[in-house]
Amino acid sequence: MRPNDVPPPEGNWRLFRGDGEPREPVMPPAPPWRRFTGVPRAEDQAEAASQSPPEPPPVPRYLISPKHADVVNAALHLRRPLLVTGSPGTGKSSLAWAVARELGLGDVLRWPINSRSTVQEALYRYDAVGRLRETALQREQGEYGPGIGSFVRLGPLGTALAPRSRPRILLIDELDKGDIDLPNDLLTVFEEGEFEIPELARLREEESAIDVATDHAGETTTVVRGNVRCTEFPVVVITSNGERDFPPAFLRRCVPLQLPTPDEEMLRAIVTAHLGAGVLAESEDLLESFLQRRAPGELATDQLLNAVFLRTSGADLSADDLLDSVLHQLGGTV
Structure with missing residues (x-):
């Protein structure tokens, strides 16, 4: 059996594996800032009715001085x-x-x-x-x-x-x-x-x-x-x-x-407001990398949130190519 034939363990973040094998994984919850309120189709509603409705995420407080x-x-x-x-x-x-x-x-x-x-x-x-x-x-x-x-x-x-x-x-x-x-x-x-x-x-x-x-x-x-x-x-x-x-x-x-560019203290507060205080301890390296990359070029705060959210989803961001994709400079070509 090829490694790609082994089903990913529960909680694995790799929904798409590039092996061409059809599968219907359960879609994980979206980031709080990418959740929408459209009404699903009737057949989807019937399927969802048999499941426990998900708790709506708390609306993060807007941080302003x-x-x-x-x-x-x-x-x-x-x-x-x-x-x-x-x-x-x-x-x-x-x-x-x-x-x-x-x-x-x-x-x-x-x-x-x-x-x-x-x-x-x-x-x-x-x-x-x-x-x-x-x-x-x-x-x-x-x-x-x-x-x-x-x-x-x-x-x-x-x-x-x-x-x-x-x-x-x-x-x-x-x-x-x-x-x-x-x-x-x-x-x-x-x-x-x-x-x-x-x-x-x-x-x-x-x-x-x-x-x-x-x-x-x-x-x-x-x-x-x-x-x-x-x-x-x-x-x-x-x-x-x-x-x-x-x-x-x-x-x-x-x-x-x-509105000023968020400093390190504000960035910590923003991450906490959107993803909870518990993720900060696991994201110090991402915050440091974000601050270093922001110095020579333009980055947006939501790029840091994206990186931290992927970390909580199980993504290995130690690989430079993935981190470069998430924290890419906005002033140049992707």
Whole structure:
């Protein structure tokens, strides 16, 4: 019998062995930061019903210093966007979820920015072609076409500005990846807290109130005379990797927060918060290697978490090729 034919011992981390032999190993628990909430298929649910449901992992506390937390509070009180900058892995995006969870603001609306992003698409989308086709089909069948509200959907920014008693929280992720004019395009929306949907503003008086879908699944909001105006200005968290400067007019309307690169003490606290205090004693070499590799180049904190988690899963990280793959420099090629 070849060594590869021997089934791995229980707890062995090698799910894939590269021997071409089919097997159905039990998938181990995912890292706490890579667990999702999708609903499994009916047949999977039936199988899972016969097993003990797994305990949901505790949500790790977001680690932030009091002085940086005070900057967040300043933005909350002033109803101004929070512009968060810092190196990769410093927790810029995670801050939005931490604020939402602690203040009970519900799900985070996320607008990931790329070079083609526009304020228009983040506010709303109108499917004119779909409405035309659906209306023609319904008329052929002697029925009335669907209302225009069925073809309007608010984007993440538009949903954040929809009126409600408590503010939404909106994450505008990596704004510096957008077009150079994008920050200026946001100024009017941030100042006025409202926008117009011209396709709805042109409707007759008896159609002045239209229900439209939002960026939150299954939720609708009523738009009156095409105007969307917030009741409470949303909590806006804007992240930037510092790849370019923003115009002064935009910066004046934001509260800036620079998150520092975690030092050794903070790294220990982060590992403890995500994986428990018990793993620190077994991870001193990984922490030391991370700090040494971070000095000449750029590494993210979650790379350290990945290495420690693999160690707890049984991986042998003493081999340089595996450790190099996990702690690879972000500024170069992989």
